[in-house]
Amino acid sequence: MQRKLIIIACLFMLPALVFGQRKKKKAKHKTKAVAEATVTRSSNSFRVVPLGVLGGIDESNLSAYMVAPTGSDNYVCLDAGTLHAGIEKAIKEKAFEGRSEKILQQNIKGYCISHGHLDHLAGLIINSPEDSAKNIYGLPSTLETLKKHYFSWESWANFADDGEKPALKKYHYAPLQPGTEVDMANTEMQVTAYPLAHSNLTSTAFLVRSKDNYLLYLGDTGADEIEKSQNLHKLWEAVAPLVAEGKLKAIMIEVSFPSDQPDKTLFGHLTPRLLMNEMGVLAQLAGTTLKGLNVVITHMKPPYRTITKIKTQLNYANRNLQMNLIYPRQGQVLEF
Ligand SMILES: [Zn+2]
Ligand SMILES: [Zn+2]
Numbered sequence: 001m002q003r004k005l006i007i008i009a010c011l012f013m014l015p016a017l018v019f020g021q022r023k024k025k026k027a028k029h030k031t032k033a034v035a036e037a038t039v040t041r042s043s044n045s046f047r048v049v050p051l052g053v054l055g056g057i058d059e060s061n062l063s064a065y066m067v068a069p070t071g072s073d074n075y076v077c078l079d080a081g082t083l084h085a086g087i088e089k090a091i092k093e094k095a096f097e098g099r100s101e102k103i104l105q106q107n108i109k110g111y112c113i114s115h116g117h118l119d120h121l122a123g124l125i126i127n128s129p130e131d132s133a134k135n136i137y138g139l140p141s142t143l144e145t146l147k148k149h150y151f152s153w154e155s156w157a158n159f160a161d162d163g164e165k166p167a168l169k170k171y172h173y174a175p176l177q178p179g180t181e182v183d184m185a186n187t188e189m190q191v192t193a194y195p196l197a198h199s200n201l202t203s204t205a206f207l208v209r210s211k212d213n214y215l216l217y218l219g220d221t222g223a224d225e226i227e228k229s230q231n232l233h234k235l236w237e238a239v240a241p242l243v244a245e246g247k248l249k250a251i252m253i254e255v256s257f258p259s260d261q262p263d264k265t266l267f268g269h270l271t272p273r274l275l276m277n278e279m280g281v282l283a284q285l286a287g288t289t290l291k292g293l294n295v296v297i298t299h300m301k302p303p304y305r306t307i308t309k310i311k312t313q314l315n316y317a318n319r320n321l322q323m324n325l326i327y328p329r330q331g332q333v334l335e336f
Pocket of ligand 1: 115117198220
């Protein structure tokens, strides 16, 4: 009697078991199909790993952005305010695997330094003893500051290949002429520099190219109206055709202060109001809407309540242009 019961129970269970297994298999197939679809759909051109995103105070999180073509391990680092702490954070966030020394030495193939302020190059100086040989790209005036004031044997040992002797020749100074594109060694990318007005000195915008895709990174900059300059206007003229053709995948631009910061204490920086004015000029020159354009907001200055204020003002001011505003976080990958 008992045996009969067991057999009947088994007969009832069998279809349930088989069906369950089938269902599981189906589910597995489904996940795979979804994953494949995502891969095919994404047409990302650049992978950006922010090593530092703030405009001051926190020395473990200052302007530095690694960028490579999607699928490549050959990065260039746009500014180098924070390196080691940023790479460690990026490893924690699973942006990279392995040891931070290896990322520094093998994955960063060169630096593009926008200007000589410490918050854009402190990481490069401090990490130089551990670093490998590579190029430092910049306008001649920026490289001159590095030569004279940092790799000078007075501030630090001269790890570069020019300037105060003896030159240890780990880094090669690669001067950029405004508007002239050059290949970046050991990467699949090219760069063109454009000068920016930043209070008493010249800063730089780097237009990075990978095949037919572009990414524009601006170092610190004031607005043309405040700086009595044409530099941003000229930059917008240069990139307007790329915006019109959809080839400019992202603009990375600073907003350091809230809109109520008095003009005389801007020190060559932008506010939400000034950024939107400039983006309006770009839209006009491109003859197209900037709706959905990726705009990464860099260099916001602490304290955090000020940063919150800047974000609120930006989000509100963006209701007309409807750009895709992105607030980068240290170590968290961005893909464009
Ligand atoms: Zn600066
Ligand atoms: Zn700065």
